[in-house]
Amino acid sequence: KQEVTQIPAALSVPEGENLVLNCSFTDSAIYNLQWFRQDPGKGLTSLLLIQSSQREQTSGRLNASLDKSSGRSTLYIAASQPGDSATYLCAVPSGGSYIPTFGRGTSLIVHP
């Protein structure tokens, strides 16, 4: 059974800082890894999808890396803004399955 851990659970930073959010998983036989964003009381929005053959994906100020062998992924947010305040979720399928297991998320607050 896949287990997904996200560190830190919460983060509060001033605007402009570069941030690193961490995700670790126990079963490395995965199709892909996804990072999502969730605003309070809302659904999830996909940020980045990394296929198992890839090492990283970039979208604007976001960069996600994947190290399958060590069971780790990081989400790097450059020059953080108050609008980045949200919960960030990492999702990884169980071995051989396409159905993702979610971490508990990192709750991010960026102060103006």
Added chain:
Amino acid sequence: ETGVTQTPRHLVMGMTNKKSLKCEQHLGHNAMYWYKQSAKKPLELMFVYSLEERVENNSVPSRFSPECPNSSHLFLHLHTLQPEDSALYLCASSQVRRDTQYFGPGTRLTVL
């Protein structure tokens, strides 16, 4: 808009009521999912319907009953719920084994 809609957005029901949650996707996907999100818990997969299979989380009580009449619609029928079933219920869709999941805005359910 993500192309996945859910109704109602908010629902308050008593323990003896019967209600249904509806999800519709307009993305041409072939897999649909129900998730439960409770406070301070990871997103919990409840059911998956796809061309290949139906997947049930064995820990989901029988008072939750899914229905998937076609690839675009998914229902969650609720009966004799308990207060601990109060949560945000999220629907998602995807192309099986490819692409990311697209989430609806969720239904906030309160059981009195």
